[in-house]
Amino acid sequence: MKIFYLILFLSVSSLSIHAQSAILIKNINVWDGTSTDLHTNIDVLIEDNLIIDVAKNIKTPKGASIIDGSGKTLIPGLSDAHVHLALTMGMSTIRNEADWMYTAVRAAKSAENFLMLGFTTVRDLGGPSFGIKKAVDEGLIPGPRIYPSGAFISQTSGHGDSRNRNEPSTYWSGNQMHSIDALGWSYVVDGETEVLKASRENLRKGATQLKVMAGGGIDSEFDPIHSIQFTSKELEAAVQAAADWDTYVAVHIYNPKGAIRALEAGVKCLDHGHLINEDVVKLIKEKDAWLVPQTFWTTAPTDFWAPGMDEIPPRLQKKLTPVLEGTVHAMNLAKEYGINIGFGTDAYGSLGFEELALTEFTARTRWFTPLEILKQATSENARLLSLSGETNPYTEGTLGVIKKGAYADLLIYDSNPLENIEVIVNYEKHLKLIMKNGKIYKNEL
Numbered sequence: 001m002k003i004f005y006l007i008l009f010l011s012v013s014s015l016s017i018h019a020q021s022a023i024l025i026k027n028i029n030v031w032d033g034t035s036t037d038l039h040t041n042i043d044v045l046i047e048d049n050l051i052i053d054v055a056k057n058i059k060t061p062k063g064a065s066i067i068d069g070s071g072k073t074l075i076p077g078l079s080d081a082h083v084h085l086a087l088t089m090g091m092s093t094i095r096n097e098a099d100w101m102y103t104a105v106r107a108a109k110s111a112e113n114f115l116m117l118g119f120t121t122v123r124d125l126g127g128p129s130f131g132i133k134k135a136v137d138e139g140l141i142p143g144p145r146i147y148p149s150g151a152f153i154s155q156t157s158g159h160g161d162s163r164n165r166n167e168p169s170t171y172w173s174g175n176q177m178h179s180i181d182a183l184g185w186s187y188v189v190d191g192e193t194e195v196l197k198a199s200r201e202n203l204r205k206g207a208t209q210l211k212v213m214a215g216g217g218i219d220s221e222f223d224p225i226h227s228i229q230f231t232s233k234e235l236e237a238a239v240q241a242a243a244d245w246d247t248y249v250a251v252h253i254y255n256p257k258g259a260i261r262a263l264e265a266g267v268k269c270l271d272h273g274h275l276i277n278e279d280v281v282k283l284i285k286e287k288d289a290w291l292v293p294q295t296f297w298t299t300a301p302t303d304f305w306a307p308g309m310d311e312i313p314p315r316l317q318k319k320l321t322p323v324l325e326g327t328v329h330a331m332n333l334a335k336e337y338g339i340n341i342g343f344g345t346d347a348y349g350s351l352g353f354e355e356l357a358l359t360e361f362t363a364r365t366r367w368f369t370p371l372e373i374l375k376q377a378t379s380e381n382a383r384l385l386s387l388s389g390e391t392n393p394y395t396e397g398t399l400g401v402i403k404k405g406a407y408a409d410l411l412i413y414d415s416n417p418l419e420n421i422e423v424i425v426n427y428e429k430h431l432k433l434i435m436k437n438g439k440i441y442k443n444e445l
């Protein structure tokens with residue numbers, strides 16, 4: 001009798017340790033994130049948060065739950081390398097009107113929105129997203145894996161200097177930061193010493209890469225698009241601080257002169273880059289750096305640029321027009337030279353704008369095949385994210401691929417997105433299952 005109970009106990013306890021969290025997805029067509037085509041009728045076995053086998057006819061582990069994937073396509077979770085989870089309102093609203101707890105709740109909602117579109121990983125390129133990342137990782141709220149940058153690092157008058165016209169510089173006002181900047185929105189700094197301090201402050205809080213404003217922006221009032229921001233020495237200071245943490249700097253830049261200065265200072269990633277020329281693209285290639293452009297901007301609705309307005313205000317339009325007009329030329333060059341291209345959308349400014357991130361898939365078909373675009377949004381982005389080296393918070397599994405030892409971040413669609421990228425865009429119709437870290441967030445199978 002005693003032996004009977006012992007055997008019962010052992011079998012029950014081994015079940016609870018090993019089998020209960022196993023999920024076997026059977027007979028599914030798999031795109032693994034790198035191959036040129038689907039692998040048909042494959043089984044994928046997930047245990048806890050990892051994929052532990054991808055093969056034909058995997059034996060069902062005891063107690064595993066089974067998902068029948070017949071006729072469906074399984075791909076790695078998508079990633080967006082340029083989001084601002086905390087920027088769900090205009091910067092002036094956040095600064096001057098919104099309660100910061102309200103702003104945080106909206107950021108949590110934005111994180112959930114991204115996940116439910118199929119984005120299981122995002123790189124947050126500015127704004128206080130450390131707390132959101134922590135809450136997601138702890139399972140308090142649904143959201144993607146987050147690679148946070150922390151506060152924008154901007155020079156006085158730069159793209160991250162969001163003071164209003166009558167607000168004095170901290171230099172003349174006893175070094176009192178605006179309360180919102182003190183919460184980690186933007187560090188407005190000048191000179192190598194201050195750049196180092198801002199960089200190290202972000203790294204201390206958990207930044208996985210740094211975001212530096214290297215040239216004029218669209219929705220900032222005082223910095224023309226052609227302006228170059230930060231001297232070479234200042235940029236090198238940020239690059240050095242990042243490198244000492246084994247990570248890298250990404251910059252906001254449109255104009256070519258600022259892009260070249262940044263690359264020569266050791267910056268690894270140019271975000272936007274819509275006005276770059278052949279010299280810049282050659283230098284990106286030579287330095288094995290990255291470009292993260294936003295091609296959907298050329299077709300984005302007015303509401304995206306001017307939320308709640310019928311028309312884009314002339315001041316904004318004046319800055320926007322050349323950037324949009326440069327996009328095609330920049331992308332033609334990027335394609336021609338075969339540089340590293342990340343998938344990042346910068347789809348921020350209002351809750352619901354996350355959906356615009358999916359329109360980037362459509363917009364890129366002008367230059368790339370669905371396969372190339374899907375690689376950019378999965379395995380290529382994973383390569384970009386891995387530049388964060390020792391600061392990378394997600395090293396238990398591989399990201400952006402479906403293979404043994406990868407994180408169980410995966411999506412199941414009812415048809416093949418390699419044949420038609422609109423399958424990804426029309427997610428409400430086609431996206432049937434979302435799994436992140438082994439946990440299912442949507443299941444219509």
Ligand SMILES: [Zn+2]
Nearest residue numbers: 082084125346
């Ligand atoms: Zn941005």
